[in-house]
Amino acid sequence: LENRYGTPEKVNAILTRALGNCDGANVYQRLACDVYEKNEQYEDANATFGLLIKKFNKNKQAWLEYIMYLFRRHQTEQAKTILDKSFASLSSTDHVEMINKFGQLEFKYGDKERAKTVYEKLLASYPKRTDLWSIYIDMLIKYDADPLIVARYFLDRRCEQKNQ
Template sequence: MQPLSRGMATESEGSDLEDNISNTCLEIANGTEANAKKSDKQLKKEARKQRELEISAMEERALQEDIPQTPDDFEKLVRSSPNSSFIWIKYMATLLDLADVEKARAVAERALKTIIPREEEEKLNVWVAYFNLENEYGSPREDAVKKVFQRALQYCDPKKLHLALLAMYERTEQYELADELLDRMTKRFKTSCKIWLCRIQFALKQGKDVEYIKAIVNRALLSLPHRKRIKFLSQTAILEFKCGVPEEGRSRFELILREYPKRTDLWSVYLDQEIRLGDVEVIRALFERVTCLTLPPKKMQFLFKKYLNFEKSLGKDNERIQLVQQKAIEYVQSSLPSQDNS
């Protein structure tokens, strides 16, 4: 096993054994952790999301500086920013405040015709606003929503659209419709981890029993590609922790880690859930287990830092902090090659 400190940017070449130990333990004590490299796909996704947030913030500031009061004011705005779903939706909301539902519908239709095709997210936003409008004012409501939704499916990303409809049903407490929609979604998008997790989350929020959840998990595992299964199981465990059945989440993490004991990311997420619950003895017992594993030095460094940061966050037991630091030192000493006695 290579030294824990090997490869660190702060370590100079030619350091002796004591320097290796002290430098490594200093880094552990400081709790500094190198950011993992993100894939190009993640970076592009984050950049796109950030850009959308910035544009939305700019539009909102513009509206606040010169608040439109009348439909004529909004007409000027949509002429100057014809592809802004934010402005079109604000226009619709203003008309609804004036109790002019038909004009709000007409504005939605205009927006969908005006926004250029490549602005897919902007069009999606308007479609979502449109079926939310029908959910509030349509008659009969269910049919009106479905009519708009079916039209939208011809133009929008179907998964995003289904998720938006599901969110609306849940927000407005139409749980029977949400349940029916989720059944259709898990059939249509059966290889989507996100959709199955929505199904799990909905069932947990509805207070379904362990056997019901187990049946969904088994169906999901039969449908999901192998590469998505660990993600699905770990995210299911997180949902169980968050939705009031931590014992089930705990059991699920234990099963996963029995098969993948060297997955530091899974140990870290498991620890995060226990830390959120706040049972100090349970958390410490889990840290003691994980810091006794035989893992590559960088992974052990990460785990010791996490353990130390946890003890520091309690802020009242210097002895515990020193114990963790001592354990880290002992690990470093045991992992470094022995010096030749001459």
């Protein structure tokens, strides 16, 4: 309400109070998504996300929120750039999850073929990760292809892998 009807000084006072009482990363995420994005204040949202990933660069959820925001705004190239930047800050154990989430967002908001490429590369690197296989199959069924064709394709592929 203060953002919409109040003054910038009031918003800053409330932000300062919230930062004193709550988790800073969560406050900035909610400010960017629930306040600025919903009120179509995209410059403020971008600035807040920039501050968020600068202050909380080890926080995987902060990077994911920013990438999701960019996909919702159909800025897929910038989202890819932010994903690449996140790899420098996050531990290597988080990279697979970040790529997985990026692929899901690419299916939902971006280019389906690029999403398939993301998953094909991920599965080539981690062929035994059944969770990744399941998510990829679910994404194909939900956003792209006939379920029967997808099932046949992946069953054939798994059989080929076991025969090698």
